Amino acid sequence: MRSDVQWKLCWENELQLADHIELCDFFRKTYGRTGASNAKPFEGGRSWAGARPEFRAIGYDAHGIA
Secondary structure, eight states: OOOOOEEEEEEGGGSOHHHHHHHHHHHHHHHHTTOHHHHGGGOTTOOOSSSSOOEEEEEEETTEEO
16 A cells, blocks of 8 residues: 655755654665665764755655655
């Protein structure tokens, strides 16, 4: 069964701390599967790996970030 996805478009600096924490958790879980070193940039509530600020398109479903 597919969940409806809601999209949020914003600049990275417009995100709240809770958004960054949820994103970094998502990225650590996603990139950590390919090696622990790939998840390392997303530790400590950091939701970016390189240059900033970025324009973000974030998809959310009933379970959080999709």
